[in-house]
Amino acid sequence: MDIDKRLRELAARLAYVNDVFGPKGGANHRLMNSRLGEFLDRRSAMDPDEQLRRLIQLEDLFAFLEKKLAAELTPMDLVRIVRHPQRVCLKDILENVYDNYTEIGGKDEFSIDPSMLIARAYFTRRVGERVVNQSVMVIGQEKGHGEEFRNGGSVKPWGNAKALHYMRVAETENIPVHSFVFTPGAYPIEDYPGAAQQIARNLYEMAALKVPVICVVSEGGSGGAEAVALADKRLMLSHGYYSVISPEGAAAIEAGLRLGQKAPPALADKCARLLKITAADNLRFGYVDRIVPEPALGARVQDYDFFKLLRGELIMATNEVVGAVKGMKLFRALAMRRGANREAFEVENIFMRWTLNAKARERLVLRRRRKYRAMSRKARLDGRSVLRRAWMAVQGAVWGINSFFRHDLLGKHRRRMQRVMEEIGAEAHLVRERVGRPVRSFLDRVSGRERLASDEARQRLTRLSRPEEGLCRPEGEWAYLSPKSREDRTVTCPNAETHGCRDLWAPDLYGEFAGVCDCCGHHFPMEYEWYLHNVFNYSPSREFNSEIESVNPLSYEGFGLKLEQAKKNSGRKSACVTFETEMQDVKAVVAVLTATFRGGTVGAAEGEKFILAAERAMSKRFPLIAYVHGTAGIRIHEGTHGVIQMPRCVMAVRRYIDAGGLYLVLYDTNSYAGPVASFLGCSPYQFAVRSSNIGFAGPGVILETTGLETPPHYQGAYQALARGHIHGVWDRREIGRNLYQALMTMGGRNLYYR
Amino acid sequence: MLNVKGLLEDIKASPYEEIVIAAPHTGVVEFAGIRPGDKVQGRSGTWKEKPGTVLAHLTREKNRKPLCAPEKGEVVEVHVELEGRFVEAGEPLAVIRHFLTRKEVIELILKKALSLFPAPEKAKYYFVPEIDQKLKVSGKRSVKLRDGMEVFIVSRMKRETVLPYTGPGGIIYSVYFHRGDNVDAGQPLIGVCPEDQLSLIQDVVTKVQSEWEEVE
Numbered sequence: 001m002d003i004d005k006r007l008r009e010l011a012a013r014l015a016y017v018n019d020v021f022g023p024k025g026g027a028n029h030r031l032m033n034s035r036l037g038e039f040l041d042r043r044s045a046m047d048p049d050e051q052l053r054r055l056i057q058l059e060d061l062f063a064f065l066e067k068k069l070a071a072e073l074t075p076m077d078l079v080r081i082v083r084h085p086q087r088v089c090l091k092d093i094l095e096n097v098y099d100n101y102t103e104i105g106g107k108d109e110f111s112i113d114p115s116m117l118i119a120r121a122y123f124t125r126r127v128g129e130r131v132v133n134q135s136v137m138v139i140g141q142e143k144g145h146g147e148e149f150r151n152g153g154s155v156k157p158w159g160n161a162k163a164l165h166y167m168r169v170a171e172t173e174n175i176p177v178h179s180f181v182f183t184p185g186a187y188p189i190e191d192y193p194g195a196a197q198q199i200a201r202n203l204y205e206m207a208a209l210k211v212p213v214i215c216v217v218s219e220g221g222s223g224g225a226e227a228v229a230l231a232d233k234r235l236m237l238s239h240g241y242y243s244v245i246s247p248e249g250a251a252a253i254e255a256g257l258r259l260g261q262k263a264p265p266a267l268a269d270k271c272a273r274l275l276k277i278t279a280a281d282n283l284r285f286g287y288v289d290r291i292v293p294e295p296a297l298g299a300r301v302q303d304y305d306f307f308k309l310l311r312g313e314l315i316m317a318t319n320e321v322v323g324a325v326k327g328m329k330l331f332r333a334l335a336m337r338r339g340a341n342r343e344a345f346e347v348e349n350i351f352m353r354w355t356l357n358a359k360a361r362e363r364l365v366l367r368r369r370r371k372y373r374a375m376s377r378k379a380r381l382d383g384r385s386v387l388r389r390a391w392m393a394v395q396g397a398v399w400g401i402n403s404f405f406r407h408d409l410l411g412k413h414r415r416r417m418q419r420v421m422e423e424i425g426a427e428a429h430l431v432r433e434r435v436g437r438p439v440r441s442f443l444d445r446v447s448g449r450e451r452l453a454s455d456e457a458r459q460r461l462t463r464l465s466r467p468e469e470g471l472c473r474p475e476g477e478w479a480y481l482s483p484k485s486r487e488d489r490t491v492t493c494p495n496a497e498t499h500g501c502r503d504l505w506a507p508d509l510y511g512e513f514a515g516v517c518d519c520c521g522h523h524f525p526m527e528y529e530w531y532l533h534n535v536f537n538y539s540p541s542r543e544f545n546s547e548i549e550s551v552n553p554l555s556y557e558g559f560g561l562k563l564e565q566a567k568k569n570s571g572r573k574s575a576c577v578t579f580e581t582e583m584q585d586v587k588a589v590v591a592v593l594t595a596t597f598r599g600g601t602v603g604a605a606e607g608e609k610f611i612l613a614a615e616r617a618m619s620k621r622f623p624l625i626a627y628v629h630g631t632a633g634i635r636i637h638e639g640t641h642g643v644i645q646m647p648r649c650v651m652a653v654r655r656y657i658d659a660g661g662l663y664l665v666l667y668d669t670n671s672y673a674g675p676v677a678s679f680l681g682c683s684p685y686q687f688a689v690r691s692s693n694i695g696f697a698g699p700g701v702i703l704e705t706t707g708l709e710t711p712p713h714y715q716g717a718y719q720a721l722a723r724g725h726i727h728g729v730w731d732r733r734e735i736g737r738n739l740y741q742a743l744m745t746m747g748g749r750n751l752y753y754r
Numbered sequence: 755m756l757n758v759k760g761l762l763e764d765i766k767a768s769p770y771e772e773i774v775i776a777a778p779h780t781g782v783v784e785f786a787g788i789r790p791g792d793k794v795q796g797r798s799g800t801w802k803e804k805p806g807t808v809l810a811h812l813t814r815e816k817n818r819k820p821l822c823a824p825e826k827g828e829v830v831e832v833h834v835e836l837e838g839r840f841v842e843a844g845e846p847l848a849v850i851r852h853f854l855t856r857k858e859v860i861e862l863i864l865k866k867a868l869s870l871f872p873a874p875e876k877a878k879y880y881f882v883p884e885i886d887q888k889l890k891v892s893g894k895r896s897v898k899l900r901d902g903m904e905v906f907i908v909s910r911m912k913r914e915t916v917l918p919y920t921g922p923g924g925i926i927y928s929v930y931f932h933r934g935d936n937v938d939a940g941q942p943l944i945g946v947c948p949e950d951q952l953s954l955i956q957d958v959v960t961k962v963q964s965e966w967e968e969v970e
Contacts, residue, residue: 489815489817491817503815512923
């Protein structure tokens, strides 16, 4: 019986090698196959002892050849390994790493989303004579072993919402969160709560989650991974990958393929190499803290040594995070530092209670913030000189101190005085009215005079508008005119067939009409300069950090040239423009993502500029407005340097909002993927210009990954409004007024302009 | 009385409809290389979101617009003499022969033979109990309707009202809704045909179903 079982295991190993390496397995695979076949043929002729001896030989041969193959693993092989049905899944980890667990809210397919698994689990530890259970909240994607209902670990929006719910529960119960990333990416549908918006919400919450979060990455596919991966300590399995996009997706984009076409495997292989997705790469970049070694060809269900190792790593990582913020640790801190290089079982000797007091919780969030703030320094080019940087740091500190004195220290007293005066004034008004009114009415009656409002005031309130006094929309209203308005041609509205719109003359459309069809109200795309000058009162002298430059940090083949081209064409060094402005006496910081620079994609430079803008707005106590002229997502050519901007920027936003700021987002044209799923989607006030599209993935990707066809205008602004993703749709001609209205009526504590 | 058989004969004699593609407005014509005999596709996709085959481009004021085939069919005539010339609105450019599908033929016949009674508002519809009973016991062809007869119960937002039938008298030929379904405004509820034509219509429809050959 035992031999049968071991033979089945060998057959599974053989199939695994074939699946992972395919024809590349070549001689090794053939040898394994023939030896196993030989054994099976001759088995009946052998006595049991001989069988066992031969079997052990065969197993040794398999182990040897697997090691040999492991030395030649390419990044694309790793992708195949993590997606293989034999790979360990979260359920295996719960069974083998933790001592006990209860799955919450789901049993196989009977779950709101079977691809998101939540469990309360504990480690049983011996401390001297006592036995202690240390509870954690386990949250992660469950790939299963090829079950269809798991969707391969693609979590639907409501699955991520469930994860968020239990992160909050963990916070309430003051227990650490262990999150496991086993996802090729999020399931890209827009139904409420929305793929992008829910990931953004998760990130926003995790940015200030007051319990330790330890994350283990096996398959980290972009946005879907980020939904649970913002952690204090990130471990990565040695055969895992963490990437901005699947190599096949990158290959399809590189080859410029249309819907339904498959990228050639060689190109996917090349993209996997160029994207630098392996654990070693990510450790080098600083996006993971430690690598958990796996067996030769990746961890599978029977690799019990691996589970033991992972258990040790998880305990150690949690101890480290807790130890870093806890007061009393002494020898344990020392032991922990040394423990990093020790065997896992030694780690079990270090016991630390994982509950944190209020102060330690604050420190934890602060440390997390600092950790992410320091990331991806090398992935951008900061053109500012050392002196200038020092000067800006000093400036920032001065603004901070100034704001503190003006608004917090003195402002507090002033506001208190104001409130007192207000109260006194209201009392006095009431007394004046009570006493004065009878006297006034008596005097009026005696003199026979009727109190009337002035003629002018009455006129103003009652008269109709007079077109002869001027046009309703004055000519020359726009300070900036689109160059498209200088072309002598007509343009057809895309709604002409359904709404009967007439052709529009370009000078009218792009000039006076501000790119809006006068019949149906369709908004034609306009240049971002139009908004800079007509809405945001942009002045080049008030732009800051324009020296921060996008580079090609992965030396991605051919991308350097494309980047140079983009810089030359746009005259900018990155897709993000940040400046200070004043709109109707309200000072604000504006960050613009321009669609003309590499599709408005966000990389390390854009992320940094956005964070600096948020920090500036915070220290100066200004509102922060993000105007998204268009963004295609995270810049794939920057790999994880791009993806990491999602948590980084969200942390900056969270810090700004927590400090009392007003963060407002305005979408235009097309906004998709990463940025929407992070620092844009987490804003409590999001608006869109009419005829814009807001979504997670384009219709092609949705069809490719889910097989669902999407109706036209699936991601249109009004659809997004109906689904609750955004909070208003604005007409382009009204943006200035609406923005002012929003600044006057919405927002946090620090709005001193009101 | 409607001659259903004659109608079918007419359709059979010319099993297609000819669609004249005319210039929607003035402009310079540029044909997209179509020739008589070419097959063209109409709008397609789940939501008819994909336009049909491009037949020509019309340029007015530097604005080049495509003219697409509205239906699937075969090009029978192209006014090639207009290539590169300025045309007035309404000028015929090409003719497409669209062969009728089985569904279209049945629709055409039923549209002429039946009187459809549409739902006046989006609501749930039921038959009044007497008619409902009759329908269940002896089938839909057993119910005779006349103008003003109370036939339906409209149920919307927990409010139920009786809806009388209006239209020519006859018997219920087909019911287009199920009990308790939400029916959109304008959707047909029932189709009514004159009593004497019932068997004739049934025959013709079955005939079309089984014999009509769709031209690819």
